[in-house]
Amino acid sequence: DIQMTQSPASLSASVGETVTITCRASENIYSYLAWYQQKQGKSPQLLVYNAKTLAEGVPSRFSGSGSGTQFSLKINSLQPEDFGSYYCQHHYGTPYTFGGGTKLEIK
Amino acid sequence: QVQLKESGPGLVAPSQSLSITCTVSGFSLTSYGVSWVRQPPGKGLEWLGVIWGDGSTNYHSALISRLSISKDNSKSQVFLKLNSLQTDDTATYYCAKPELGWFAYWGQGTLVTVSA
Numbered sequence: 001d002i003q004m005t006q007s008p009a010s011l012s013a014s015v016g017e018t019v020t021i022t023c024r025a026s027e028n029i030y031s032y033l034a035w036y037q038q039k040q041g042k043s044p045q046l047l048v049y050n051a052k053t054l055a056e057g058v059p060s061r062f063s064g065s066g067s068g069t070q071f072s073l074k075i076n077s078l079q080p081e082d083f084g085s086y087y088c089q090h091h092y093g094t095p096y097t098f099g100g101g102t103k104l105e106i107k
Numbered sequence: 108q109v110q111l112k113e114s115g116p117g118l119v120a121p122s123q124s125l126s127i128t129c130t131v132s133g134f135s136l137t138s139y140g141v142s143w144v145r146q147p148p149g150k151g152l153e154w155l156g157v158i159w160g161d162g163s164t165n166y167h168s169a170l171i172s173r174l175s176i177s178k179d180n181s182k183s184q185v186f187l188k189l190n191s192l193q194t195d196d197t198a199t200y201y202c203a204k205p206e207l208g209w210f211a212y213w214g215q216g217t218l219v220t221v222s223a
Contacts, residue, residue, distance in 0.1 A: 001168055034209035036152075043201060043213040044152065055211060087152055091208025094165035096142075098152040 002026050002090050006099035012107045017078050021102045023071045023088035032092035035064055035073045039084040048073065049091070080106075109133035111141070111202050111214035118220050119192050125219055129185040129202030136160065136178055141185040142205050143176065145198040146216075153198075157205060158185060192221045 003026035013019050023033065031051040036044035046055040048064035051071060061076040075082055083106050088099040115127040129141060143155040156166040158176045166174050170189070178185045185202060199218045203210040 032208060036210075038152075043216055044210070045213075046209060046211045049206070049209040049211075089152075089154075089209065091205075093208070094157060095167050096154040096208060098144075098154060101151040 001095050002029060002092065002097055004088055004090055004097050004099040006086075006088055006102050008102060009100065010103045010105065012105045013078055014107045015078055015080060018074065018076050019078060019104065020075075021073045021086055021088075021104075023066075023073070023099050025069045025071070025090055028068050029090045029092040031067050032090055033064070033066070033071050034089045034091055035062075036087045036089065037082075037084055038087065044087065047086075075104075109204060109212045111204060111212060113200060113202055113214045113217040115200060115217035115219050117218065118222060120223055121192060121194065121221055123192055125187070125189040125192055125196070127187045127200050127202075127217060127219070129187070129214060131183050131185065131202075131204070134204065136180045136183055136185065140205050141178070142203050142210065143187050144201045144203055144210070144213075146201070147195070147198045155187070155200075194221050197221045 005024045033051045035048040038044040052064045063074045086102045110132045112130050119125050138160045140157050140159040142157040156176050158164050173190045175188045197220050199216040201216045202214045204212040
């Protein structure tokens with residue numbers, strides 16, 4: 001199975017800052033990577049798929065990049081509603097796997 | 108619009124089996140798949156398996172001996188059955204609709220606690 005490793009596991013930032021979360025795949029997954037945001041007690045929400053395509057309704061301050069084994073999610077000008085947990089997931093065939101998550105907290 | 112909703116037992120005793128139903132609307136199970144994902148309290152997401160429109164299935168390699176996913180197309184329901192539950196199976200269980208592998212639609216989740 002493909003292993004997905006996210007870093008950092010936690011991150012503290014202020015409103016207005018720019019942050020980057022990284023995700024590494026254990027083998028080449030081309031651009032088959034998705035990112036999700038999850039708020040406490042809620043279901044995950046799709047942010048990005050195919051490594052860089054924003055899901056419908058996702059603000060343009062979010063951007064995804066990368067290919068192969070190295071990927072990143074960048075959030076420009078953090079807003080209060082951006083705090084929560086973020087997960088990467090490869091969609092290069094089953095079994096799909098998720099990264100361990102990054103918890104983004106307010107500084 | 109696409110909707111998914113899980114219904115489960117809440118509490119299950121160790122060594123027993125878990126059955127959860129996902130009822131969908133806004134799409135046909137004959138054409139689209141449904142996946143199951145779980146999340147232990149305070150931990151990350153774990154993909155469990157998928158049933159496709161043609162009824163074929165794929166499972167998490169570590170759960171393949173305990174997990175079964177089935178469906179009733181006429182009732183728009185997908186079923187998860189997990190056998191021989193242990194305390195580390197305690198989690199919120201989600202059903203989700205895979206697009207080309209990513210999940211744009213999720214249910215609200217159902218918390219299952221494994222405890223005597």
